[in-house]
Amino acid sequence: MQARPHLRRVLLSLSLAPVLLACRDPGPEAQVCAITDQDPDSSQTLGCREDFDRLAAKPLNSAKVNAYSAKTLVDTFDDQLYVQNSDRYPIHWDFAFEHLSGQGKPIVPQLGDFNQSEYYSPGRRFYLGAITYYEGPDKWTYEISPYDTASAKMIAAAYAKIRDNSFFGERLYFHPTSEAVEHEAEELPEWVKVITTEALYADQEVQILNTGETYAKLVFVSSAELDSAYLGFRDLVVLDKVPNDISVVSGIITEAFQTPLSHINVLSQSRGTPNIALAGAWTDEELRALEGEWVRFVVTADDWTIEEVSAAQAEAWWQEHRPAPLGVPAKDLSVQALTDIEELLDPMLDDEAAIDAAVPAFGGKASNYAVLAKIGANLNPPKAFAVPIYFYDQFLVEHGFDVRIAQLLADDSFRDDAQTRDTMLASLRDDMVAAPLNAEFEAAVLAKLDADYPGLRMRFRSSTNAEDLEGFTGAGLYTSKSGYAMSAEDPFQAAIKQVWASVWSFRAFEEREYRGIEHTAVGMALLVHRSFPDEEANGVALTANIFDQSGAEPGFYINVQEGGASVVKPSPGVSTDQLIYHFDFPGQPVVYIAHSNLVAPGEKVLTNAELYELGTALDAIHSYFAGIYPPNEDGWYAMDVEFKFDDVDEFDEPVLWVKQARPHPGLGD
Structure with missing residues (x-):
């Protein structure tokens, strides 16, 4: 079949004057x-x-x-x-x-x-x-x-x-x-x-979210169909809306504009895959003409192109460009006790070495979380403890899930067919949730909750040894769940098993497969602290200005929402407060990029006092972790921070709680 002429949309050019001169005529003036x-x-x-x-x-x-x-x-x-x-x-x-x-x-x-x-x-x-x-x-x-x-x-x-x-x-x-x-x-x-x-x-047509190049099959999938669609990592997906989540794909084009910290853009940055928003993409005649075909899709900071290629060209490109297998720290099963977060890091090591030493037993999230209490600056990380990877491994072995997983990985039908793979993984997860916890482990968790967190609803958060790796965060791959020590409707036992089972979700499996991560090398620890069911505000932030990679205009990028509504996976039609906080400048100016539609017009999610409190915390986090995580090869360094403002009985105003700080992978190539 003869290749169709390639489609090119030029946003701007830094070097080609003829392209610049092709812009609209500036007017009739002489x-x-x-x-x-x-x-x-x-x-x-x-x-x-x-x-x-x-x-x-x-x-x-x-x-x-x-x-x-x-x-x-x-x-x-x-x-x-x-x-x-x-x-x-x-x-x-x-x-x-x-x-x-x-x-x-x-x-x-x-x-x-x-x-x-x-x-x-x-x-x-x-x-x-x-x-x-x-x-x-x-x-x-x-x-x-x-x-x-x-x-x-x-x-x-x-x-x-x-x-x-x-x-x-x-x-x-x-x-x-x-x-x-x-x-x-x-x-x-x-x-x-x-x-x-x-x-x-108002009339902007294209939004560059993440740069990159890929050879992929162009497919159109509505957001409503995502849960039942089987997307592979060689698919370039055109979406009508911004989805809450997506399995690993080669590239993304959304008709709706995204926030820079939308979950799918964070995933694109971590994967190094191109991502843009294009007005009218869903019905674009030139894109539709390429539906189902192999294409070359290139996104730079200034423009994007798409053109049809042959399957052989795509295969040749993938042979050369598929990511090199990513190794993960070997699981440390020697740690076999519930561990208070203050005891998680080895005090004889510096922070960088202590985190590296802790990850094999406690995973990346818990290990980085343990540093927060050392920073001060009123970060107020919730009191927490960690469940080491050992208990996840014990659970698999006691119920024969380790053998079953090995059988799945050796099954050609599981490997070759996405629908079969999804069905078999779902069955595995269901059986894991139905299986009982080890009795001694269950008793130890119950005693811990009764002694240190009486009556509190607890959050059991995923923390694996396959996250926060160089160039790969693992953000959003696994589940976190909440539960009580004693509850028929919301038991902690179910929460733990659901988090463990999430290691074997379809999307997590596909992401690991794409990155060449050995599936059985992944271990799941748990970070456990009180939950926040009625927070005043929640958000995520980067401790750098995502719109200014030059460093000339430093600031914090903050995405925050009223109450508990998600900022990284917002409901359709819901917008958030997105802003750049120039904390280091005199007067600490704030530039709002977008406003939440869950608060009254003219109002903001955070008060000036809350914003300053958050800025102080972000500044401290950025400075402290700078000695642990150096800039990437592009010179980018930022911490990805999750926070909440929640009422506490002894205070009149909502209190800042920093729940997570992890290195951000960068802004793409």
């Missing part, structure tokens, strides 16, 4: 280019689109999909506008220090003093900002940094200078980039045209 140098340092005017293209670069803030940006300075010393070459000078100081310091001009100070004075001082010399062109809505904007305290008078002066010296002229808008800037923009004169973030992104 354009006379002002720049004659092919590679200028700056220009004081923009006479045509080519002038802008020579100076602009991809914004440091990668949330600005379909955008291209050039940094600007208005120097109040001589009332001149400078549009700087933003590839050569990615931050304002770079250009100002080299070109606007001395030789009759005031000396530009070092970077720290420059940032302090030029972003926060009312007596600043420079008005700093950027011109950004948004291709989707075809809008030219002037923007300042979200933490910039520029007055309305300063903003208006810079806006007028850019408008009057640029070919787009009256088409220029001012775009507030944070709530603080929005508030100041209310004081702008009427002749400054203002456009909101909502208006800019």
Whole structure:
């Protein structure tokens, strides 16, 4: 069959000028280019689109999909506008220090003093900002940094200078980039045209979530069909909605836009598989024309392409690119006692070595959790104990499940047919939940709960030796369940067995198969602490700015929701508060990316006091674990933190509880 022409959607290009010039015509204004140098340092005017293209670069803030940006300075010393070459000078100081310091001009100070004075001082010399062109809505904007305290008078002066010296002229808008800037923009004169973030992104067509390349079969599966669909790791899936979960696949295209910390994007990042959201994907005629065919799907930070390939080409690619088998720490079955979290780490070892030593017996989640109590800073991790892997292994052996698992793995029908595999795994899980616990183990857990957690509903959380590995978190693969010490309807015994059985879920099996993890090498420990059935708020956070990999605008990415509603697996139509908290900047500005629709309009999930308390905790976690988990090969380092705010009898306000901190794998290639 003749290959169809490949489908290409260009978001922006950093290097190919002809692609940039193919964007919409900027308007009917007469354009006379002002720049004659092919590679200028700056220009004081923009006479045509080519002038802008020579100076602009991809914004440091990668949330600005379909955008291209050039940094600007208005120097109040001589009332001149400078549009700087933003590839050569990615931050304002770079250009100002080299070109606007001395030789009759005031000396530009070092970077720290420059940032302090030029972003926060009312007596600043420079008005700093950027011109950004948004291709989707075809809008030219002037923007300042979200933490910039520029007055309305300063903003208006810079806006007028850019408008009057640029070919787009009256088409220029001012775009507030944070709530603080929005508030100041209310004081702008009427002749400054203002456009909101909502208006800019309302027509955005593509959202890049994770970059990568794959050869896969293109399939369309509705979110309602996911539970009954059998997806393989060589499938590229087009989805109508953002699902709560998905088995391992080669790539994802959702019609609905995702949050960067949506569960399926975390999985994509961990797997290194491409993931985008595309408006109209479900009914896209060009995608539908490729349904059921083998395709090459490539996603970069700037664009994505898809084209038909042969099955032989796909097979050849997979032979070369399938992930190398991932080894896991060997199970340590010598630890055979319930262990309080304070006793889990060896005090004679440093933290990194102690975690490594603990994982074979207690798994990654419990081992990292044990560090939290050492950090301080009011992290308030719930009192906890761990059930070592030994008891999971004992359970398998006593009931012959270890032999049954070996038989399954040797069965060709189990290996070769996804539906058969799913059916046989479901039967195994059912039998594991029906089998009794070892009597002595059950008595030990009951005694522990009665003595240390009387009357509390407890959360039994999965903690395996096959998670938090380099480049692989194992996030969301296994189940956590809750139960009481004495309850006919909600017994702890069932909770333990359901967590153990989740090792053999279809999705967990498929994920391990894809990563080459030996299934029988996986052991399940349990992290056990009180549950939070009625929390005020819950969320996840990254201790780095997920939209700024340059490090120029550090912050914490926070995704938080009212009550116990899920943030990583939200119900259809439910949105969360998503924000960047610039904790290290003066004034600690907050940039809201989205708002929860479970709270009243205009309200936020967290109060200012709660946000500061969370920021303090995230800062402490980031600093402490930096000595344990170095940056990955791309220079990325962040901790993935799970937290809750919950009422406690002795306090008037909800209290922060940090439930988990694990290394984040990075943002993809």
